[in-house]
Amino acid sequence: MWLLKLAWKNLWRNRSRTIVTQSAVFFAVLLSVTTNSLQDGVFDHFIRNMVSFYSGYIQVHKAGYWDQQILDNGFEQNTGVENTITRHPEVVSVASRIESYALASVEEITKGCMVVGVDPQGEKAITQLHAKVISGDYFELDDHRPVALLSEGLAKRLKLQVHDTIILISQGYHGAMAAGKYRVIGLVRFGSPELNEQLLYLPLSVAQEFFSAEYLVTSKVLSIRSDKKLERIAQEVQQAIGEGYEVMTWKEMMPEVDQHIKTDKGSMYIISGILYLLIGFGIFGTLLMLMAERKYELGMLIAIGMKKQKLVVVLLMESVLNVVVGCLAGMLGSVPVVWYLYVHPIRFGGELADVYSRFGFEPVFPASTDVWIFITQGIIVLIMGFVLSLYPMITIWRLDAVTAMKK
């Protein structure tokens, strides 16, 4: 206890130096927590946007469907699979889909499109399809009417308006002929040009009838509580429903997006690394000065009978206390900053905002309030403090009392 008291008193022997060191740690933690919170928040936001475009966080298919996406690789809608999936505590909602391609025709114009039969209620929860309606109406929640929602780009190519009629021709389940006539009840807009040019939604039962695939679905789309647990949830769902199905995360379905995020995070790690390096050198400089200044006193302490081990403990405590105080202050100081950026996210304006909006993203940079960001950054700085404390420890170990006391 008295060693701790001695360390604490030593810490304040040069108040300005201690404050400068602690300030360096404070700003290191504050900056790293804020940048990491922003980065995480932005990516969370980005991922939420991406998965709510279409894919959802996780999809369940019949095994082999992803490699050969045809109706014949669909599976029975009303098996116990959905019940098994929804029993997982991290799964928020599940929606069924049947997907295939068709030719859409209006008068003289015919275009290829992707027909997606959706459960209106489930889709509302997972992809917020209802929010993407830019004119007309969304499906009724238990819709069995021959009605369709068209993506804006497809409607433009087909020169269609709401309340017009569209003809669909395709190949159904097991090669059956598929044809139908549907009334357009609304237009939807997607950020992704790819989706905006080719999607056509039908109520699930209507699409199943069109494809002659009653009770057949090609995928179950899952919404989960947290993207952080994505892989674990996918793994557990896979174990629960067995090998006959494939469970795919959005990362597997959109590897290019995952890669982009990883690359971006990598560059942030480099910036954080540089920041830590600068702070580390700052603290090291202070330690160098401190050791040079106290060399005589340390030699004297060894001379009067203080074992080097005890001196090492005192100096270690000094370094750790210095870093801990700065670190805690940094963590506390970053709470209001991160909270402010969470409540008032950075909002882009001008052309950049237009670009974001065109791709269906809200042009905002919200901060993440994940408590682990605070803890992780705190731990990194603490480890840094411990590593830097090696210098005084090594110096003490090598210190010769007589040499140290020579002025």
Place this chain on the structure above:
Amino acid sequence: MDTIIDAHHVTKTYNPKTIPVVAVNSVHMHLERGEFTALVGPSGSGKTTLLNLIGGLDKPDTGSIMIHGTDITRLSANQLIDFRLRNIGFVFQAFNLIPVLSARENVELIMQLQGLPKNEINQRVETLFHQIGLEDKLDTRPAQLSGGQQQRVAVARALASRPQVVLADEPTANLDSKSAANLLDIMAKLNQEENMTFIFSTHDQRVIERARRVITLVDGKIFSDTAVVDTSLPHGISPA
């Protein structure tokens, strides 16, 4: 008589591989408990080196140094630190009190290192501060004390561990006459009351006059060793 220091054929050479400097050259020295001895000699005569060797701060190249029956030249670095803590008290020219600790805490430090119980530490601190006449300065930081007061606290710190020997390297060099006399009075009193052995390395005539034995070193060798106060130094050697 009780032998406290017995040094045989002690030699210490610095820079043995480059330009050898023989700081202590084949010194024999024998001190009994309770002696009040001054090591004198010109600068570079080997006083501080000999004091460091006796204090176990440095190791001789040859010879042995027995302190109260223990050959300290055979102890490991860690054993030496422990030996110093329990057997040797140091008083330095520059006081060397820890600036962030109060006078009391500076003295307590030694006893805490020894692992003494709190009540014993308190009792000893009170006695020591009474002996050095600074009972009213217990909680004062070194910076608020005069040079003489700081050196008295340093003496209290040196005595805190109840050492066999107190080694004082130029203890009065930074003090005015009054403070120096006062300090010497205290040390002489402690020497008599506690029968503690004091060895001073000094140039100071005031210390030499109070010593009951004066060992004069020249070029690392004992030039004279007398039990009578003798201020007549050889030609070319003058006290500060």
